[in-house]
Amino acid sequence: DTGVSQDPRHKITKRGQNVTFRCDPISEHNRLYWYRQTLGQGPEFLTYFQNEAQLEKSRLLSDRFSAERPKGSFSTLEIQRTEQGDSAMYLCASSLARVYNEIRTNEKLFFGSGTQLSVL
Amino acid sequence: DAKTTQPNSMESNEEEPVHLPCNHSTISGTDYIHWYRQLPSQGPEYVIHGLTSNVNNRMASLAIAEDRKSSTLILHRATLRDAAVYYCILSVTTDSWGKLQFGAGTQVVVTP
Numbered sequence: 297d298t299g300v301s302q303d304p305r306h307k308i309t310k311r312g313q314n315v316t317f318r319c320d321p322i323s324e325h326n327r328l329y330w331y332r333q334t335l336g337q338g339p340e341f342l343t344y345f346q347n348e349a350q351l352e353k354s355r356l357l358s359d360r361f362s363a364e365r366p367k368g369s370f371s372t373l374e375i376q377r378t379e380q381g382d383s384a385m386y387l388c389a390s391s392l393a394r395v396y397n398e399i400r401t402n403e404k405l406f407f408g409s410g411t412q413l414s415v416l
Numbered sequence: 417d418a419k420t421t422q423p424n425s426m427e428s429n430e431e432e433p434v435h436l437p438c439n440h441s442t443i444s445g446t447d448y449i450h451w452y453r454q455l456p457s458q459g460p461e462y463v464i465h466g467l468t469s470n471v472n473n474r475m476a477s478l479a480i481a482e483d484r485k486s487s488t489l490i491l492h493r494a495t496l497r498d499a500a501v502y503y504c505i506l507s508v509t510t511d512s513w514g515k516l517q518f519g520a521g522t523q524v525v526v527t528p
Contacts, residue, residue: 405516
């Protein structure tokens, strides 16, 4: 178990530039989540994937944000035309989702260490 | 959506137990109670979760009130490595249980 890895750890960009972050989940995990965290606050849910399908997007995810998970493995989060308000820690998490007889099991998320974005 | 209320911070001495309270008076019958913690410069880490019965694992214990309107995370012997922000979270849907609604959490300070 190598854990969830995120790249880069830090990104500094100028307002208006596009940025892309990558997340590599734990290999057998079928669900992948993106969260955003600003200083002093808890993480906020952005979106999640079940395998390669994006199943839900938060209202926080404006149309400048796009996430993909091709082939159900790694995921990328792209922010176009960055704004200073996009400065935050972007966290990725994965889980192995199993349901038996409509009863959910395994509530555990594994988080990466995040990508700290600073927009100047 | 069900919300939780936690104290902003708590202090503990090393090797003493820590009891972290969480109020969730609007919890619904199908909501699980999750606890995660976040060490400095790291992503959150799963601690424990439960539905109705008390739960124990190697990290902590979770005591859930009979009416489920409150719960307490118990760290049996605090170490300096337990200094972190602890989040009490309710799962908000029966489908995407990884869609967690974090609050501001409780900052735990452990003094030697």
